[in-house]
Amino acid sequence: MQARVDGDRVRLDERGRERFYDSRGYGHPVDGELHLSPVETAHLLYRGDLDSVDGMGFRAFLEREDGLASRFLVYKDLRDRGFYLTPARDGWVDGAAEETPPADIDFVVYPRGKGPWDDAVAYRMRVVAERASVPVDALGDVVLAVVDEESELTYLETTRPDVSGTAPDPTDTTAEAALLNDRLLAWNPPERLHTAGFYGRWLGDDHAALQLSLLEGVYLAERGVLSVPGGRDAVLARGREAAGDRFDRRLAVYTALRERGVVPKTGFKFGADFRTYAEVSSVDDLGHSERLVRVLSPGHAFRPRDLSLDVRLAHGVRKEMVFAVTEGAPGAPSGDAAWLAVSRLTP
Amino acid sequence: MQARVDGDRVRLDERGRERFYDSRGYGHPVDGELHLSPVETAHLLYRGDLDSVDGMGFRAFLEREDGLASRFLVYKDLRDRGFYLTPARDGWVDGAAEETPPADIDFVVYPRGKGPWDDAVAYRMRVVAERASVPVDALGDVVLAVVDEESELTYLETTRPDVSGTAPDPTDTTAEAALLNDRLLAWNPPERLHTAGFYGRWLGDDHAALQLSLLEGVYLAERGVLSVPGGRDAVLARGREAAGDRFDRRLAVYTALRERGVVPKTGFKFGADFRTYAEVSSVDDLGHSERLVRVLSPGHAFRPRDLSLDVRLAHGVRKEMVFAVTEGAPGAPSGDAAWLAVSRLTP
Numbered sequence: 001m002q003a004r005v006d007g008d009r010v011r012l013d014e015r016g017r018e019r020f021y022d023s024r025g026y027g028h029p030v031d032g033e034l035h036l037s038p039v040e041t042a043h044l045l046y047r048g049d050l051d052s053v054d055g056m057g058f059r060a061f062l063e064r065e066d067g068l069a070s071r072f073l074v075y076k077d078l079r080d081r082g083f084y085l086t087p088a089r090d091g092w093v094d095g096a097a098e099e100t101p102p103a104d105i106d107f108v109v110y111p112r113g114k115g116p117w118d119d120a121v122a123y124r125m126r127v128v129a130e131r132a133s134v135p136v137d138a139l140g141d142v143v144l145a146v147v148d149e150e151s152e153l154t155y156l157e158t159t160r161p162d163v164s165g166t167a168p169d170p171t172d173t174t175a176e177a178a179l180l181n182d183r184l185l186a187w188n189p190p191e192r193l194h195t196a197g198f199y200g201r202w203l204g205d206d207h208a209a210l211q212l213s214l215l216e217g218v219y220l221a222e223r224g225v226l227s228v229p230g231g232r233d234a235v236l237a238r239g240r241e242a243a244g245d246r247f248d249r250r251l252a253v254y255t256a257l258r259e260r261g262v263v264p265k266t267g268f269k270f271g272a273d274f275r276t277y278a279e280v281s282s283v284d285d286l287g288h289s290e291r292l293v294r295v296l297s298p299g300h301a302f303r304p305r306d307l308s309l310d311v312r313l314a315h316g317v318r319k320e321m322v323f324a325v326t327e328g329a330p331g332a333p334s335g336d337a338a339w340l341a342v343s344r345l346t347p
Numbered sequence: 348m349q350a351r352v353d354g355d356r357v358r359l360d361e362r363g364r365e366r367f368y369d370s371r372g373y374g375h376p377v378d379g380e381l382h383l384s385p386v387e388t389a390h391l392l393y394r395g396d397l398d399s400v401d402g403m404g405f406r407a408f409l410e411r412e413d414g415l416a417s418r419f420l421v422y423k424d425l426r427d428r429g430f431y432l433t434p435a436r437d438g439w440v441d442g443a444a445e446e447t448p449p450a451d452i453d454f455v456v457y458p459r460g461k462g463p464w465d466d467a468v469a470y471r472m473r474v475v476a477e478r479a480s481v482p483v484d485a486l487g488d489v490v491l492a493v494v495d496e497e498s499e500l501t502y503l504e505t506t507r508p509d510v511s512g513t514a515p516d517p518t519d520t521t522a523e524a525a526l527l528n529d530r531l532l533a534w535n536p537p538e539r540l541h542t543a544g545f546y547g548r549w550l551g552d553d554h555a556a557l558q559l560s561l562l563e564g565v566y567l568a569e570r571g572v573l574s575v576p577g578g579r580d581a582v583l584a585r586g587r588e589a590a591g592d593r594f595d596r597r598l599a600v601y602t603a604l605r606e607r608g609v610v611p612k613t614g615f616k617f618g619a620d621f622r623t624y625a626e627v628s629s630v631d632d633l634g635h636s637e638r639l640v641r642v643l644s645p646g647h648a649f650r651p652r653d654l655s656l657d658v659r660l661a662h663g664v665r666k667e668m669v670f671a672v673t674e675g676a677p678g679a680p681s682g683d684a685a686w687l688a689v690s691r692l693t694p
Contacts, residue, residue, distance in 0.1 A: 046551065059534060059556075066528045076551075129529060130615055131589050148615035151530055151548050151558040181413045182476060183498055187406060201498050204393065204423075209406075211498040242478050268477055268495035271656020309618020309660060316663035 003041070003053045010036040010053055020044065025084030025115035028092045037087040038068055039075045046076065070147040071106060074127050077153055078107070081347050083122070084115040104138050106145075109347070123157075123347065133301040136325055139340055143347075146304045154308060157345040160338075161322055163291075165262040165278030170197045171223045177212060179228055179235060182242050184212040186226065193225070195283050198263045213266065214239040214247070215254045246295075253295045253324040256336050267292050270313060273324075291320045295337075298325055311342050350388070350400045357383040357400055367391065372431030372462035375439045384434040385411075386418045390426060393419075417494040418453060421474050424500055425454070428694055430469070431462040451485050453492075456694070470504075470694065480648040483672055486687055490694075493651045501655060502692040508669055510638075510686045512609040512625030517544045518570045524559060526575055526582060529589050531559040533573065540572070542630050545610045560613065561586040561594070562601045593642075600642045600671040603684050614639050617660060620671075638667045642684075645672055658689050 001019075003012050012020065012027070017034035020026035026044065027036040036044070038061075044050040045058040053061060062068055078085050085107045086093050093108040093116075109123040110116065123143040128134055130148040139158040146154045175189035186193070186200065189210045193199045199216050203209040212220070214235055221232035228235060239247035250273055257264040257276060264274035275289035292314045314321035324337040348366075350359050359367065359374070364381035367373035373391065374383040383391070385408075391397040392405040400408060409415055425432050432454045433440050440455040440463075456470040457463065470490040475481055477495040486505040493501045522536035532550065533540070536557045540546045546563050550556040559567070561582055568579035575582060586594035597620055604611045604623060611621035622636040639661045661668035671684040 059532075062532075063525055063527060069527045069530060069532070073550075129589075131529070146615075148613050149529065149560040149562070150613040150615075151550075151560075152613065152615065154616055178410050180410060180416045182478070182496065183416060185406075185409075185416070203498075213496040213498075215496070242476075266495050266497040266499065268493075268497075268499065268652060268655055269501060270659055271652050305615060305618050308615055309656065312617055313656060313660045313663065316660065 001050065003036075003050055005054050008038070010038070010041040012036060020049070021116075025086070025110070025117075028086070028089070028116075037089065038065055039071045039087060042068060042072045043075055043079060046072075070129060070151075071127050073147055073151055074125070074145040074153060075107070078109055078125075078347060082112050083109050083347065085109040085125070086116045088124075105142055109143075123345075128304055130304050132304060134304060134307070136296060136300045136302060136323065136340060139342070143345060144304070144307075146308070148304075154304075155345040155347055156304075156307060156311060157343050159341045159343075161291075161320065161341040163257070163262060163276075163322065163339045164260045165276075167198070167261050167263045167277060167280040168196055169258055169261075171220070171225050173225060175210075175220075175226055177217065177226050177228045179217070179230070179238060182214055182238065184214070184217040184226075184228060184235065186210045186212060193220075196280075198265065198277065198280050198283050198286070214242065215251055218251055219255060219258065249297060249326045250295050252326045252328075252335070253293065253337050256324070257293070264293065265289070267294075270317060270319075272310070272314075272321075275319065276322075289319060291322045292317075293322050293324050296323050296325045298327065300325065307342060311344055315344055348397065350383075350397055352401050355385070357385070357388045359383060367396070368463075372433075372457070372464075375433070375436070375463075384436065385415055386422045386434060389415060389419045390422055393423065417476060417498075418474050420494055420498055421472070421492040421500060422454070425456055425472075425694060429459050430456050430694065432456040432472070433463050435471075452489055456490075470692075475651055477651050479651060481651060481654075483643060483647045483649060483670065483687060486689070490692055491651070491654075493655070495651075501651075502694055503651075503654060503658060504690050504692040506688045506690075508638075508667065508686050508688040510604070510609060510669065511607045512623075514545070514608050514610045514624060514627040515543055516605055516608075518567070518572050520572060522557075522567075522573055524564065524573050524575045526564070526577070526585060529561055529585065531561070531564040531573075531575060531582065533557040533559060540567075543627075545612065545624065545627050545630050545633070561589065562598055565598055566602060566605065596644060596673045597642050599673045599675075599682070600640065600684050603671070603682075604640070611640065612636070614641075617664060617666075619657070619661075619668075622666065623669075636666060638669045639664075640669050640671050643670050643672045645674065647672065654689060658691055662691055 012034040014032050017029050021034050026040050027034045088105045105124045106127045107125040111120050111122040114120050125143045127145045140160050144156040170192045173190045175186045177184040177186040200210040200212040217235040220226035263277040263280050267275045270292050272292040273295045274293040276291045277289050311321050321342050323340040326337050327335050359381040361379050364376050368381050373387045374381045435452045452471045453474045454472040458467050458469040461467050472490045474492045487507050491503040517539045520537045522533045524531040524533040534556050547557040547559040564582040567573035601611050610624040610627050614622045617639050619639040620642045621640040623638045624636050658668050668689050670687040673684050674682050
């Protein structure tokens with residue numbers, strides 16, 4: 001079969017279209033012929049379905065373009081798993097890739113049993129190297145196919161979760177507290193603050209003192225629940241002393257979670273900012289925390305390895321990994337946050 | 348009982364020594380009297396064993412000193428768990444703390460059933476806040492007691508592991524490879540390279556091409572195993588392009604591990620630099636990888652939350668978390684590495 005390189009594509013005649021597109025979903029038909037992208041061409045060469053292109057076999061064709069190998073690995077893996085997929089080139093996948101500009105993805109993957117002639121899309125996929133930098137804004141409806149340094153693949157699905165819950169917030173109560181280094185102690189507070197609102201942690205079994213975090217302290221002082229020498233501002237100042245701008249970002253996310261009926265508690269044991277509970281009927285009968293939340297500033301760029309670490313850990317403890325990107329300027333977060341969930345995917 | 352503040356200690360008379368030191372291991376006896384540190388005093392006040400000190404009850408005494416609360420939490424927790432422990436003050440624990448300067452630790456904890464009058468030591472413990480910065484050099488024979496923002500405790504044990512294994516390194520073979528972006532492809536290499544040495548990853552089932560990482564490429568080119576256009580230097584240059592100085596540090600650790608009979612493979616899926624195998628009889632019959640290794644530069648300081656993340660993940664996948672600190676200048680690592688293992692401890 002005649003196949004020849006023409007700029008950034010490989011052109012096949014009508015027989016090629018029948019054989020590779022109509023029955024197996026390769027390429028993009030144009031005026032009766034078939035146009036193949038380099039990665040599709042490499043795959044057909046690898047399989048022996050094409051013998052050569054302009055005299056090049058698989059090896060020569062693969063070595064011709066520096067970045068082709070990693071895209072090839074992903075393309076091959078998805079084909080091996082029984083998927084048809086199309087490189088996300090302008091004009092090739094316009095309808096299917098509607099929600100994501102083709103520039104942000106590499107492949108449109110169809111559900112098993114479907115192909116480019118159908119409307120359905122299983123995944124919008126972006127291939128990234130382990131050492132790439134991945135801006136958080138580009139995520140939310142794409143799957144990252146990370147090719148690590150040893151050419152192993154990890155698929156990470158990114159979605160926009162609905163973060164909301166039904167946990168009560170008993171802010172119709174009052175308590176007094178002292179500021180002690182980076183925590184507060186509320187002496188003989190109303191038990192409900194802890195039992196219903198899941199604020200703080202008792203110092204001892206007698207419940208004489210409730211230890212509150214600086215975040216809880218600012219939040220409760222702001223709502224008139226907590227009286228503390230120096231007021232809310234003193235607690236806020238202590239938080240900024242300890243954590244700088246980060247304190248404000250974490251406070252913005254803490255507040256957004258509480259306002260959405262979700263209880264945030266420290267995620268320290270999981271290396272995250274928060275673990276969250278969407279339902280709290282009573283602290284004595286507390287369910288599993290469903291999510292781990294890491295707070296990011298606007299414009300954050302992920303290193304895939306850090307993502308892999310967070311997602312793997314969350315998976316291991318049966319929680320969903322969620323990133324909260326604060327709104328407003330980096331130093332002055334305001335209002336709500338944008339939520340991004342990332343999980344491992346086995347296509 | 349008479350108890351009075353004298354500088355940085357609280358002094359009790361002989362009756363106090365009999366009651367609190369002789370039978371319960373509090374304080375440090377001096378000339379028949381008993382000297383208590385603030386944290387011990389706070390604990391005796393908390394328990395009601397002392398009513399007041401210079402008119403101060405538990406609350407007033409605890410609020411008197413800013414950093415006391417977190418040390419108190421750890422002291423109380425260890426007492427609750429049945430341990431006797433002594434604040435690591437100069438002159439109080441000289442023998443017991445011999446290996447670690449008292450300045451680097453807060454408490455010497457004795458084995459259950461033992462006390463300050465015995466020689467045995469269970470843990471040398473250092474109390475750190477979640478937001479502290481912990482230099483890697485100060486670790487290796489101490490236990491970190493991390494007090495997180497919600498006053499929960501996490502104990503992290505640090506040790507110096509023996510990193511060595513019996514894995515073969517079949518460098519008496521040769522292969523040719525091409526450099527493709529951030530990986531190498533060796534075409535039709537000797538199978539042993541992979542099956543005995545666990546180098547690389549096959550591109551397909553026909554074993555026509557072995558994909559090697561840039562680290563494996565440099566290591567094998569340096570040993571004359573791999574011929575690649577431009578030689579070892581071309582691969583090294585590509586690695587530095589992708590990862591900067593970090594590539595050299597990772598290479599130093601990769602090399603140190605191989606020379607110690609341990610096989611390093613990528614730790615990407617675990618967010619680490621490497622996972623390691625101390626025994627490799629055959630790749631087809633590969634055991635569990637025992638360790639996760641993260642490479643650090645000299646002088647690195649941990650944030651406890653990052654440590655918590657790594658250690659929790661490693662624990663979840665039944666591996667030991669090991670940090671490798673390269674030697675030599677930060678930009679020019681050389682020779683071996685210093686190894687540090689960190690694991691969760693339940694005292």
